[in-house]
Amino acid sequence: MHAYRSHTCADLNKSNVGETVRLSGWVHRVRDHGGLLFIDLRDHYGITQVMADPDSPVFADLEKVRSEWCIRIDGNVMARDESLVNASIPTGEIEVFVRDIEVLGQAAELPLMVFGDQEYPEETRLKYRFLDLRRDAMQKNMTLRSDVVTSMRKRMWDKGFREYQTPIITASSPEGARDFLVPSRQHPGQFYALPQAPQQFKQLMMVAGYDKYFQIAPCFRDEDPRADRSPTDFYQLDLEMSFVSQQDVFDTIQPVLTGVFEEFGGGRKVDQTWEQISYKDAALWYGSDKPDLRNPIKMQVVSEHFAGSGFAIFAKLLEQEGTEIRAVPAPTGGSRKFCDRMNKFAQSEGLPGMGYIFWREKTADSVAQELGIKVKEAQALLKSGEVEGGMEAAGPLAKNIGPERTEAIRQQLGLSVGDAAFFLGGKPKAFESVAGRARNVIGEELGLIDKDRFAFAWIVDFPIYERDEETGKIDFEHNPFSMPQGGMDALDGDPLDVLGYQYDLACNGYELVSGAIRNHKPEIMFKAFEIAGYGKDEVENRFGALVNAFQYGAPPHGGCAAGVDRIVMLLADEANIREVVMFPMNQRAEDLMMNAPSDPTPDQLMELGLRVIPQD
Structure with missing residues (x-):
């Protein structure tokens, strides 16, 4: 028999029952069931459950092993009871009764666990990358x-x-x-x-x-x-x-x-x-030269609807050369709550906010506010048809630019009831990247991105x-x-x-x-x-x-x-x-495992004719 293994830890199945085998690997998990000792033995290929009871000649030795010890075992392949079959692994129908064990390498106390899905700081994972790399993922x-x-x-x-x-x-x-x-x-x-x-x-x-x-x-x-x-x-x-x-x-x-x-x-x-x-269109439509096309949102220029409008900020901005206003459509984003969240996003990007319009069914409240009447009167007007129902634009921008301009914007963007649009203005290079990030956030929050696709x-x-x-x-x-x-x-x-x-x-x-x-x-x-x-x-x-x-x-x-x-x-x-x-650097371009970069020795510097000038 080979010195270390006759099979890998993924090889054995029901056809091997009755065979004497030799396996080598790491102790993945130990389970003591009061007189029955179970060990999940792991190598690069998979996991095999090995077990022993007090009848095993090496039961006392097995009781000493700990997680991540590297061991070799000899034993007999046995079929698991049908109720104990583990269908999630290739070796789940069998287990190996241990007759002999050799400890190939003991493990000190572990700085991170290989078994399970625990989260560890990146510094720990990179310093002990050889252990991190043992994890299944x-x-x-x-x-x-x-x-x-x-x-x-x-x-x-x-x-x-x-x-x-x-x-x-x-x-x-x-x-x-x-x-x-x-x-x-x-x-x-x-x-x-x-x-x-x-x-x-x-x-x-x-x-x-x-x-x-x-x-x-x-x-x-x-x-x-x-x-x-x-x-x-x-x-x-x-x-x-x-x-x-x-x-x-x-x-x-x-x-x-x-x-x-x-x-x-x-x-x-x-x-x-x-x-x-084209690079130009990518910047316009997506605010990025590496767009995520799983997101259907396409930005558009809407400057004409704000030129000379009642919204002075955009109107004056457009008087400057090389400026424009772009809209980021937000299908299904037509609620004040969502618009407020996007305003907070804009503020986190260093902007005072983002202008927005959202479209909703006309309500008695909005009619009452518009006409300066009571809600009950507005309800009666809507019911009688004296005031036309249907869709209305809402938000500060809609009030400033009026219904004709908001309707033109809606039609250009292809939006409807329950949708919204956000607006950014200035010289394109100054705001394109923020607009692109806004597009990404809107697509993510509204669930518009097809996650099951490579686009x-x-x-x-x-x-x-x-x-x-x-x-x-x-x-x-x-x-x-x-x-x-x-x-x-x-x-x-x-x-x-x-x-x-x-x-x-x-x-x-x-x-x-x-x-x-x-x-x-x-x-x-x-x-x-x-x-x-x-x-x-x-x-x-x-x-x-x-x-x-x-x-x-x-x-x-x-x-x-x-x-x-x-x-x-x-x-x-x-x-x-x-x-x-396999062996990455950290965020500071340091290899914590190999301690790189490191200081050269004086002899190395002399041989190269170099001198290191200390930094203040």
Whole structure:
């Protein structure tokens, strides 16, 4: 027999009754039933119940074991009484009577329990991550992650791609985040960098003629942490293709991701048609370039209904250049109580509040208030038909702008009795993000979001440039390496009108994919950077490898990268990326288990020619 196990803790069933077996694993739970001792023995694959009574030669030894001890047992497989069968686990029809035991590793007092669903502080979970990872939920998440990566690889190979590895130690190359720098011992005072992405290398592969590349690539960025972003490193499905258009990239990655979400999504609906929405429209309709399309709410511009109206705040605002009023529809949100809650949300976002209108059936109370009569008189007027019943608009805004304007707003938004609308105004960039968050909160609170669905959309037509409102300077708003739509001709007009062949894929409110058709022509690249104030010498100095390569027959090429961590987070239905990363950092970019970052020794600093300057 094998030294440690003849079977895993998920293998045994009724067909094994009568066999002598050897199992190894961790003590998941101990139950003493007064003369009968039951232990749930756990390994990576499952749980088997083992038991002993005083007739067992090792009963006294079994009484000593505690949770999370690692043990080996030998015993006989027995059928459970029919009334004691546990149908929720594969081994639920049997148990193993223990004849021999070996303690492979004792466990000290546990800082967190593996059995059960207790909540522990993140600091404890990350410091003792090796214990946290033993929990069933974490085992499932990490297995899911491994299976997803395997599926991605297979699907990419099936599409004719080959996997190539790119360097981990390279040159610093600004790509939208801070680099992690690595000092060079052989070149004192100079630094390598960990790659933010394999961007330049994969483009150079296309120049080298490799046509279809992919990689499950580690990327390193010194960023502030968020729930959906690691502060140090992450993995992405990185791909690049030659001789392709934007649509070719979409047609390549869509079936890969659709297949992954169908395979691991637990039966949730996966959108088969992926809408293409311009960046401008996404900002208008959803207040975000990563909209959650499970929420049906679509915002609209309603400026015309407030221009010159009795609501002075909006009317005066619209007299300023570049301002507008947007409405956030709220189907079924037509109650003063809900409107008050949304006002509190706006105040939590730093706004004085949000204007609102809600529509309701006309009541005797409202007629009485409007006409300055008693409620009984109003009831009589409604009953006789002298005052028309039906729907009415309510709320401070409705009173200020009058019935004709409120009715025009209602019709534009497609709302009815029991619905509401909320309003925000100003320069769009100043309030779009708040409007987007309001849309999300309204959709969540009113139960409008289809939680059993993965909703995808390509966000396209990103502007390449933006103007700094304080300095008036033109700079890149998005990826500077994207090919401008229209090529060189597009760069001769207003820079703010220039759109790039750049795209993101949004799913359920997260950005899952980002990519572009690359600017592979040196003359267009130099012109694009010149508009943003970067001279030819600076471009050659910072991106010399690409510029040099593009002078030797560069093919049109493009690609994208899909965030593995975020994809697994969505599939696992987790709200925090740390739940699907094996050994994550905390919010302060610290590894509490390995004590990183740590202080270098004086010898290490001397060898590298470095000195640490203490911070005040």
